[in-house]
Amino acid sequence: MQSIQTDAICLPIPDIYLAEVRFDNARETGTFIVEHMELSEDDLVYVTGPMQDKVGTVIDVIYHCKIRPSKYERVVAKIDTDLYGKFIPLEHLWVTFDRPCMDKDKMRLWFLSPLADGECVDTNGFTPFPLHDLDSFPISYIRAQRGESYYEEHRVVYICLDKSKGYAIVQGSEYYEVTFTYIDGKIHDIVCNCYCEGYCKHEYAVLLQLQDLIGHWMLDYDSNYRESEYMAAIDKTVAWNMSVSRRQKEIIRLTEDSYEGFIIYED
Structure with missing residues (x-):
């Protein structure tokens, strides 16, 4: 599991914490419980509740706080947006x-x-x-x-x-x-x-x-x-x-020569 640095103290990411999620299509923002999942800002997620069919973007995570579980809906999935390989x-x-x-x-x-x-x-x-x-x-x-x-x-x-x-x-x-x-x-x-x-x-x-x-x-x-x-x-x-x-941290190269084109992502 990843850890977070706070005032020179390294704390593990807890098994349960909160994430603030924005739903661009609906122009709404909400706070959701995250359990046994590692999320960062800009991750795309699905949640329970009225927004369950909308893709949300994580805009903040709150790791250490007091949580009343019955008050919040939950994050149920993180979308894997990575594409590596030949196309x-x-x-x-x-x-x-x-x-x-x-x-x-x-x-x-x-x-x-x-x-x-x-x-x-x-x-x-x-x-x-x-x-x-x-x-x-x-x-x-x-x-x-x-x-x-x-x-x-x-x-x-x-x-x-x-x-x-x-x-x-x-x-x-x-x-x-x-x-x-x-x-x-x-x-x-x-x-x-x-x-x-x-x-x-x-x-x-x-x-x-x-x-x-x-x-x-x-x-x-x-x-x-x-x-x-x-x-x-x-x-x-x-x-x-x-x-x-x-993608911001990777170098993206796209070449296209008839049907020999492909995409390569590099760290």
């Missing part, structure tokens, strides 16, 4: 084949509180179809059109494929989670946690984005995927806002 620029996305860099559990917190509703399960049954033939996907024409608009508007802000299991975040009126299975060129199931009955525009947008990504890596990066059995992509604007623009 290939592809249109509005940065793509990586390094599993530790952007795994699903880490990236979910960029968009959704751990207290938010989780993934859904579809019990209606599903007939697998080739990804290259989206006419086989049982979705209405209107929803497919809306899904195509979502894809063109870059609303699929995160997508990953870990062996056969896929996961994506789509930005609609809120962030929605889409899970799918992709084996031997076929989609074997897909489900979104939105409230739409039947198949939805979020799922269709994800299928179009997956088509696009696979089309590029099959041409240039198939060996990378076969080696790692993992691929993830993040929207460049999201990566900049959540990670790159927040």
